[in-house]
Each structure stands twice: as C-alpha cells, then as structure tokens.
Amino acid sequence: xxxxxxxxxxxxxxxxxxxxxxxxxxxxxxxxxxxxxxxxxxxxxxxxxxxxxxxxxxxxxxxxxxxxxxxxxxxxxxxxxxxxxxxxxxxxxxxxxxxxxxxxxxxxxxxxxxxxxxxxxxxxxxxxxxxxxxxxxxxxxxxxxxxxxxxxxxxxxxxxxxxxxxxxxxxxxxxxxxxxxxxxxxxxxxxxxxxxxxxxxxxxxxxxxxxxxxxxxxxxxxxxxxxxxxxxxxxxxxxxxxxxxxxxxxxxxxxxxxxxxxxxxxxxxxxxxxxxxxxxxxxxxxxxxxxxxxxxxxxxxxxxxxxxxxxxxxxxxxxxxxxxxxxxxxxxxxxxxxxxxxxxxxxxxxxxxxxxxxxxxxxxxxxxxxx
Numbered sequence: 001x002x003x004x005x006x007x008x009x010x011x012x013x014x015x016x017x018x019x020x021x022x023x024x025x026x027x028x029x030x031x032x033x034x035x036x037x038x039x040x041x042x043x044x045x046x047x048x049x050x051x052x053x054x055x056x057x058x059x060x061x062x063x064x065x066x067x068x069x070x071x072x073x074x075x076x077x078x079x080x081x082x083x084x085x086x087x088x089x090x091x092x093x094x095x096x097x098x099x100x101x102x103x104x105x106x107x108x109x110x111x112x113x114x115x116x117x118x119x120x121x122x123x124x125x126x127x128x129x130x131x132x133x134x135x136x137x138x139x140x141x142x143x144x145x146x147x148x149x150x151x152x153x154x155x156x157x158x159x160x161x162x163x164x165x166x167x168x169x170x171x172x173x174x175x176x177x178x179x180x181x182x183x184x185x186x187x188x189x190x191x192x193x194x195x196x197x198x199x200x201x202x203x204x205x206x207x208x209x210x211x212x213x214x215x216x217x218x219x220x221x222x223x224x225x226x227x228x229x230x231x232x233x234x235x236x237x238x239x240x241x242x243x244x245x246x247x248x249x250x251x252x253x254x255x256x257x258x259x260x261x262x263x264x265x266x267x268x269x270x271x272x273x274x275x276x277x278x279x280x281x282x283x284x285x286x287x288x289x290x291x292x293x294x295x296x297x298x299x300x301x302x303x304x305x306x307x308x309x310x311x312x313x314x315x316x317x318x319x320x321x322x323x324x325x326x327x328x329x330x331x332x333x334x335x336x337x338x339x340x341x342x343x344x345x346x347x348x349x350x351x352x353x354x355x356x357x358x359x360x361x362x363x364x365x366x367x368x369x370x371x
Contacts, residue, residue: 024286036351038331043324044070046356050323052076052179052243052270054302055104056084058095061303061312063104065319074367075106076140076179076243076302084307086111089143090131097135105367107179108136110167112149112157117258120165128167137367138177142244146182146224147210158227160234165210172238176367178297179268180231181243183224185275186250188212193338197274197340215321221247241366242267249275252290266366270301271325274340288348290347295354301361302324331355 038046048071055062055075068075073097073186077089084092086109093106108131110124125303128139141159149157157163171178187195187205189212195201204211212218219227225247232240243341248254249272258265268274280287291298306315329336333349350358 010117020197030287032122032198037297037349038327038352038355040324040328040332042331043327044068046070048072048359049300050075050302050304051299051363051367052268052303053080053084054090054303055096055106056089056303056305056307056311058092058304058310058312059308060096060099061310061315062306062319063096063100065316067100067103068087069320069323071323073100073103073104074363075104077107077109077136078140078142079109079111080142092136094134094138100156102305105137105147106135107138107140107177107367108132109140109186110140112144115149115157116152121163124167125170128170132176135237138179138239139171139180140318141177142181143184143210146219147184147212149366158219158223159354160227160230165234166234172235175239175370176236177239177241178287179241180228180245180302182228183221183247184210184212185244185247185272186221196278196288198342199271199274199340214365217343229258232265236262236264238263238264239366242271244303245270245272252279252287254289258305259294265296266362268299269326270303272311273329277329277336277338277345278341280348284346284348288350291348291350291354291358295350295357296362299366300359301363302326303358330358 037091046071050071051068051074053062053073053075055073060367063073069120075093077086077093079086083089090108096104097106107232108128110128114123115118128136146156146158151157152337159180168178185200187197188210192201192205195204206212212221228242228246232238240262242248242258245255245267248258248267254268259267276287304319304322325338328334329338329347332347334347335344337348339342
C-alpha cells in the first residue's frame with residue numbers, strides 16, 4: 001500500500017512538473033522574451049554584415065576581428081584624396097577576397113581625373129567590367145562628385161550630370177548596385193556650435209575643405225540632395241544604397257520620404273548612428289517606428305578603415321568596441337551613452353526579425369544577390 005502511494009505521488013509530481021514547463025515555455029515566447037529579442041550576449045553568435053568598410057592593405061587585422069565577431073565585410077573602393085590609387089585599392093581588395101572567400105566582398109569605382117579626355121565614359125565602363133570579372137559586386141561613388149570636380153567652365157559637376165549616364169545606364173540594365181556618398185551631413189553647412197554629433201565636429205575641424213559653412217560658393221545642401229534624387233528619377237531601376245543614411249541623417253522623416261518615393265533605394269548607417277541616437281533622445285517612438293516600417297531598406301555599416309600603417313591591435317580593439325556599442329543600441333532597451341553624442345538615450349530594442357534584416361538580410365539582398 002505504501003509503495004502504491006509513493007508511485008501515485010511520483011506520477012503527480014511528474015504531471016505538475018510538465019505543466020510548469022509548458023507554462024514557462026509560454027512565458028518565454030511572450031513579447032519581450034529572449035525568443036523575440038536578442039541580448040548583448042548574442043552578439044558574436046549572430047551572423048552579420050558590415051556593408052561599409054575601407055580595407056586598403058594586404059594585412060588582416062580588420063578581417064581577423066570581423067571573423068571573431070561573426071561579420072562579413074564589404075569594402076568600398078573610392079576616389080578619395082589620401083587613399084591609394086583605385087588600382088591599388090582593387091589589388092588590396094582582390095587579395096583580401098582570396099584570403100577570405102565568402103567573408104570579404106568589395107565595390108569598385110571609377111576615376112574622374114581624365115574626364116576631359118575623349119572616350120572617358122568608354123574607359124570607365126571597360127574598367128568597371130574588368131572589376132566585376134575580378135569579383136567586384138557593385139560600385140561606390142563619392143562626394144568629390146558635387147563637391148570637388150568641375151567642368152571646363154568651372155561649374156561643379158553633380159551626380160546627375162549626363163556625362164555619367166552611360167555608366168549608370170549599364171549598371172541599371174545589369175542590376176549592379178551603386179553605393180552613393182553624395183553630399184555631406186546637413187550640419188556641414190552649419191557652424192560648429194550648431195552641430196549635434198561629436199564625430200561631425202571632429203571631422204570638419206580636421207577637414208575644413210569639406211566644411212561647407214566656410215564655403216558658401218559651393219553647391220548647397222539642397223542642391224546635393226536634389227541632384228541625387230534626379231539621378232534616381234532618371235534611373236528608376238537602379239539599385240542604389242545611400243551611404244551615410246543618404247545625407248539625410250538629420251531626420252527620419254526625410255529618409256522616409258525618399259524611401260517611399262524610390263523603391264529601389266536603401267540606406268546604410270556608416271558613421272551616422274550617432275545622428276539617429278540624437279533623434280532618439282527627442283522622440284524614441286518615432287525613431288523606433290521608422291526602423292520597424294522600413295526594416296527592409298536599412299543596412300548596417302560603419303566606415304571602419306584599415307591601411308598599411310595601422311597598428312593591428314588598435315584596429316581590432318576599435319572595431320570590436322564600435323560593433324558591440326552599435327549592437328547594444330539596436331538590440332537593448334537600456335539607457336545608453338555614446339562618444340558620438342552628449343547625453344543619454346534609450347536603446348531601440350528591435351525584434352530579432354528586424355535586427356537580422358539590418359545586420360544581414362538587407363545587405364545580402366542589395367549587394368550579394370544577383371537579381
């Protein structure tokens with residue numbers, strides 16, 4: 001009799017144990033649980049893409065850290081003063097691609113220095129086609145178009161200039177993506193005491209030649225944005241990623257307008273996360289809702305660089321810190337601080353499904369898929 005009672009008690013304990021497990025599983029799948037949201041501890045286990053970097057070396061510090069933190073890198077070649085010649089950038093990219101197949105990709109570019117010589121467009125197309133044959137997955141255009149180069153009459157050449165039409169026609173017809181850094185942050189046209197992010201202040205103090213507040217003779221902010229918009233109107237099927245939030249970093253409303261208007265446009269975050277954090281301070285809900293609504297059009301990137309003279313340990317440390325800091329902003333609801341802005345702000349705590357798009361699926365769609 002005592003044995004039967006013991007068996008009955010054991011069955012009851014087992015039965016109630018199963019019920020408790022079911023209840024706990026139900027709790028774990030409710031909104032706000034770890035099944036719906038990532039935690040800081042998930043950072044290294046989640047596959048990610050940094051879709052905006054500049055690797056100008058055969059060294060591997062940045063790629064080693066990317067591998068450790070579970071990132072694929074997309075490196076962007078561009079015609080920037082102080083960067084290696086674009087042929088050298090292509091060589092570095094090809095070497096990295098050989099060393100890290102399926103982990104490293106790159107965008108090529110074209111040169112404007114010989115733009116007055118006959119056959120310029122044909123030469124650029126030949127160069128781009130060779131680049132694509134060597135593994136390039138798209139092209140990058142830089143702010144020298146619109147802010148530096150001029151025509152024979154000393155007028156600034158904007159991105160919608162007809163001289164670029166043969167290139168963009170080819171890219172549009174062949175579904176080859178373009179990453180465009182057109183213009184600068186809107187704060188570039190303001191004095192330092194009106195800038196909202198510390199990285200803007202630091203950059204324009206170091207590069208006064210691009211601080212448009214000092215150069216009223218240059219094209220205005222509106223002229224830069226209008227030329228980019230006109231380019232997309234002329235080439236509606238062009239796969240276009242607006243680098244640095246499309247130079248509309250100051251307003252999620254402005255970004256939303258362009259994403260609504262141009263269905264083949266996406267935006268990357270490179271060096272502009274601080275601008276979004278600043279907006280978060282003033283209206284967390286608006287910023288959060290923007291990410292939810294446009295979750296298929298936003299691409300994570302950083303603008304991290306590595307060149308031949310950089311210290312490997314410094315590169316690794318800085319990259320890891322930046323990647324982890326951004327991950328916390330997008331995945332947690334904690335009160336955070338950043339060296340980019342003055343003041344505290346709340347993390348966006350985006351659902352896993354949204355984070356996966358920001359960090360991987362959208363970059364794969366815009367850059368890695370052929371169609």
